[in-house]
Amino acid sequence: MNPLTKGLALVAGLLAAGGAFAADGTIVLGAAVSLTGKYSTAGTHTKRGYDLAVARINQHGGVKVGDKTYNIAVQYYDDESTPARAAELAERLIKRDGVRFMLGPYSSGLTKAIAPVTEMYQVPMIEANGASRALFDKGYKYLFAVLSTSEQYLQEAINLAAEQAEKQGRKPSDVRVAVATENDPFSQDIRAGVLENAKSYGMKIVVDDKFPRDLSDMTATLVKVRALRPDILVASGHSKGAALVTRQMPEMKVKVPMVALTHCESAQITDQEKFGHHAEGTLCASQWAPTMTYRDNLFGSAADYAKLFEKTYGYVPPYQAAESSAAVEIYADAIHRAGSLDPKKVRDAIAATDMQTFYGNIRFDATGKNIAKPMVLRQIQKGAYVVVAPSKWATGKLEWPHP
Known part of the structure; x- marks a missing residue:
């Protein structure tokens, strides 16, 4: 078993412990993702992007928060490519499972369904696959997108x-x-x-x-x-x-x-x-290409990321996977900078993000859009x-x- 496969197996084991913050010190991010239905192909790319970043972060020692270090895992539910189901599952993740930090689903429509839920509970959501600019004219304070908007x-x-x-x-x-x-x-x-x-x-x-x-x-x-x-x-x-x-x-x-x-x-x-x-x-x-010159300390260059993804999953990563990995990377960085697991403090740290990842530059405006990366x-x-x-x-x- 190669190191990355071990990392992915570790994630599964951590989730088996249950809860948003397991006894072994794990930060669990919540995600409703399309594993069935019309968005299932792109939903699978999204999940694999999340999983690759989680495994990589844990391999690199996890996330240091103050004087403690945490591994990361993701609690998934299948939203069945349906907006109503996505909203229902977001509420389940927050209320029943105790998740304090959310990753986005695939598509603008499903992100639109989930955003009012995360906003109501003041839970940050970093999303990677909802590009509609209509998401960012509602005054949301807890929604952030790493991708360029659709216009x-x-x-x-x-x-x-x-x-x-x-x-x-x-x-x-x-x-x-x-x-x-x-x-x-x-x-x-x-x-x-x-x-x-x-x-x-x-x-x-x-x-x-x-x-x-x-x-x-x-x-x-x-x-x-x-x-x-x-x-x-x-x-x-x-x-x-x-x-x-x-x-x-x-x-x-x-x-x-x-x-x-x-x-x-x-x-x-x-x-x-x-x-x-x-x-x-x-x-x-x-949104991204493996030949671009972006790089970071977690994955290296865009080309390095593409090689790792292809080695792990057997195909060249589409941009949906790359931007999903970037969303997890931004979460890890923001939680570390916040020095806290308080959602409001983490939200403020996300808002202050100004960094380059293998996927591109990330800097959010007041509406939560990434304004630092071109198409x-x-x-x-x-x-x-x-x-x-x-x-x-x-x-x-x-x-x-x-x-």
């Missing part, structure tokens, strides 16, 4: 389209934009961010459509795109939307110089058995994801136009 996801694609126009001797205001988004809070935030950024350049929105409810056919939108010939198509419909765009564009012979999507990895659009080479050249929004765009080149924007983090050159 930022595809704004960099608009910046990139403006840059390409200038390289061609055109004005950014000449760029024509097509937008297709799912009718859910996350994707509508993305739409708002894209429209806002496009407006700042004076770009013209030639298509602004919503995906069909079942995300099974976007013929009506693609007919418009084919006729109006935009310079860039921006689309967000979670993994089903990414798969739909990648499949239907070549079927309908729709060609656009630049295509930018969310959820490329979870849709597995580089799988040639499913999609052939049709994903080649697609721009994919990402990145990765382009699929020869079946691999290559960071092409922002230029500060780029590891390769943009291939343009889209094949």
Whole structure:
């Protein structure tokens, strides 16, 4: 059994002791995570990210609080990808299990369901997978997010389209934009961010459509795109939307110089058995990439984290796992700096966080958003994801136009 596997086994053993603070000195974080239901794949990435960080922290001696040292563990419940169930389980964790510190679920919708519960009981929640900016206009004081909020996801694609126009001797205001988004809070935030950024350049929105409810056919939108010939198509419909765009564009012979999507990895659009080479050249929004130069003392570099995750779980970590690990790391750091297990003192320490992790820089504004880390765009080149924007983090050159 390798050291990390031993660490994960130790976590399971600690939880068997029960209680938020076990007799052997364990800080138990609570988490309702989607292990079944429509978010189960991303929920599994989330849980594995949490578990990897917990094992790593315990391997490094745990968390020192004053003159005592604690191990960390996570008490999980399956929220079944259902908001009502997530809220119910959050209350169970706090009231029945005595949890004083919460980790977030997967998705903005489930985070939205849990946040009023943790706020009511004044229990801090560091979440890693709820990106909707609507979470941060409610005045919550106990909610903190390590990820970039959703309106930022595809704004960099608009910046990139403006840059390409200038390289061609055109004005950014000449760029024509097509937008297709799912009718859910996350994707509508993305739409708002894209429209806002496009407006700042004076770009013209030639298509602004919503995906069909079942995300099974976007013929009506693609007919418009084919006729109006935009310079860039921006689309967000979670993994089903990414798969739909990648499949239907070549079927309908729709060609656009630049295509930018969310959820490329979870849709597995580089799988040639499913999609052939049709994903080649697609721009994919990402919170994080293993090639980035962030680093910390716990995991080392982003690349070091990716190697450890792949060794442990057998696949390259998606950003959902990385940001989940970062949330646990921030908790450990804040509890140490607070020098206390009092939730209010820990909450204040979280609010004062200003540090770099392997996942990126973390600094929260007054609403609990992380304002220190940008989104990145990765382009699929020869079946691999290559960071092409922002230029500060780029590891390769943009291939343009889209094949």
